[in-house]
Amino acid sequence: MKTIIEPFRIKVVEPIRPTTREERERYLAEAGHNPFRIRAEHVLIDLLTDSGTGAMSTRQWAGIMEGDESYAGARSFFRFEASVRSVFGHRHVIPAHQGRAAERLLCGAVVQPGDVIPGNTHFDTTRANIEAAGAVALDLPVPEARDPDLILPFKGNIDLDALEAALRAHAGHVPFVLLTVTNNSGGGQPVSLANLRAAREMCDRHGVPLLLDAARFAENAWFIREREPGQEGRAPLDIARDMFACSQGALMSMKKDAFGNIGGLLSLDDDDWAQRVRTALILTEGFVTYGGLAGRDLEALAVGLEEILDPEYLRYRIRSTAYVGERLQAAGVPLLKPFGGHAVYLDGRRFCDHLPDILYPGWSLSLALYVHAGIRACEIGNVMFGRQDPDGTWHWPPLDLVRLAIPRRVYTQSHMDYVVEALVELFAERCSIRGVRFVHRPPVLPHFTAVFEPVQG
Ligand SMILES: Cc1ncc(COP(=O)(O)O)c(C=O)c1O
Structure with missing residues (x-):
């Protein structure tokens, strides 16, 4: 058989609940435009991290x-x-x-x-x-x-x-x-x-x-x-x-x-x-x-x-991540290639090529994705690694990425199809994505607790 299936069946389920766009806009504003500050129950599909989010056997x-x-x-x-x-x-x-x-x-x-x-x-x-x-x-x-x-x-x-x-x-x-x-x-x-x-x-x-x-x-x-x-x-x-x-x-x-x-x-x-x-x-x-x-x-x-070292599991794991990447790539969404093992990484700068680095294109994309479809992703780019010299000059990392990290043994193919559909829609209307600026930037690991505001216009 060519189809690679999840090498497990589901014994316990945890309901997830959709929210409206208006609700998500409010939740995001209340969270200071920082995905780490959104309550998890207000997220439909949580791709913030693959860390600690897997399902146990x-x-x-x-x-x-x-x-x-x-x-x-x-x-x-x-x-x-x-x-x-x-x-x-x-x-x-x-x-x-x-x-x-x-x-x-x-x-x-x-x-x-x-x-x-x-x-x-x-x-x-x-x-x-x-x-x-x-x-x-x-x-x-x-x-x-x-x-x-x-x-x-x-x-x-x-x-x-x-x-x-x-x-x-x-x-x-x-x-x-x-x-x-x-x-x-x-x-x-x-x-x-x-x-x-x-x-x-x-x-x-x-x-x-x-x-x-x-x-x-x-x-x-x-x-x-x-x-x-x-x-x-x-x-x-x-x-x-x-x-x-x-x-x-x-x-x-x-x-x-x-x-x-x-x-x-x-x-x-x-x-x-x-x-x-x-x-x-x-x-x-x-x-x-x-x-x-x-x-x-x-x-x-x-x-x-x-x-974790079971070949059937690893084959499914790497293949199902690549599936997401391949579908996004076919729709022209800019990605980091080849696809990672635990995540697909969107190229924030090319996705939001109307936004300069100082308006944090990757971070802004992650916010837009939440508002659009209730999906939470994680910027690994300008907010996380941007550095400012004492003279005010900014240094940006080589890539401003948005990571769609896939928790282990948690989501099915239809969840991932939903993610792909949302991103393809968002890509079509990418010019509407607004940039952000810092309201509060903690000196260490700023992404976890920073507060932002959207830049108007
Ligand atoms: C490569 C790598 N090293 C270290 C860590 C830190 O691990 P923890 O989140 O368990 O503190 C992470 C977490 O995402 C990671 O991806």
Whole structure:
């Protein structure tokens, strides 16, 4: 059969309720024209993030009942540890309540002011945690990643020449290199095994550990299977193990490729780093065998890590995301290509080519999409990454994207058909989309809480 179906059936449903356009205009104004501030019950289809929004399986729910809530040494921790170690392979498995807690613990333990952390493209919270430790988060994506039309298999790769130059220029001040798989801020693009291996070899020469931000490691593994010569048809688990074998450690938000509604981890080889992280963890997160999670969460994550590597699931996951991309592309909607694993990214600047950068085309598009059809998306562009010099000059990121992140095992094909229809309609009337300006811009991670007003005219 050619049709790829959802490899599950639905056992529990959660109703969603349509709203009127007038209601949505009011909700948006009340939310300060910021999608993060809209109440979720006022959203029809929520593509804000794929983080923590997935549906758990029957096995995960059964695991929840099995959760051991002992303060120290809970059975659930050992189940979690075994599940993580069988994929990641590092010596120390340290749970955290989500990805950014792992980032903060690691940065607090091993990053010094003045350090530089090179990566393919740091995620926003990763960047913020690196900067909060007084260091510089240096994005070194391959140059091709900047061209949204270029179709290449591994646009998530790190630029190896630029990495070599950075390791030389900042010798002694690079505590680790961090590769994000898949590269979320760079459009959900994968990193090849060849790039990971070359980066590891280079890091070894410079005596610098290579770490992975593994939030979407399984989707990355599937892309390697589909796209990298010599990897065709391999088991995703084996590819994932090869990916982690290139690293001396990993951070992970387990709200993505572990089917968790909450959870994160640090997986480390270095005994001293692990010791320092655990000391910090006890101060703010909890005990070392639960890291701010409940025992039942650890159970659900342990099962989720096994389920995510099912080839049938990954085939459906990557194919159903591409389906959305292909339909939008056929209608001429400007997109980042090739399509990501967890999301389709709209090119905000080209969609709203009547709006200059300072009127935030991508953000404005996300607002218009909500008003038009009750769909919530997430800008990954000018609002998130725009920077202003003290002299007032703005610096904009290479791409002003709007991410349609697809929660795992949540929406069906007809939900996605509705999203496509809405976007095609909106594209036809794109000149009516108004820009926005900041009313309040928080200094750190502005997108989460900023307030905007529409620009008239
Ligand atoms: C690549 C990547 N790293 C880190 C994080 C942060 O994880 P969390 O939201 O669990 O704190 C995210 C979240 O979206 C992410 O996509």
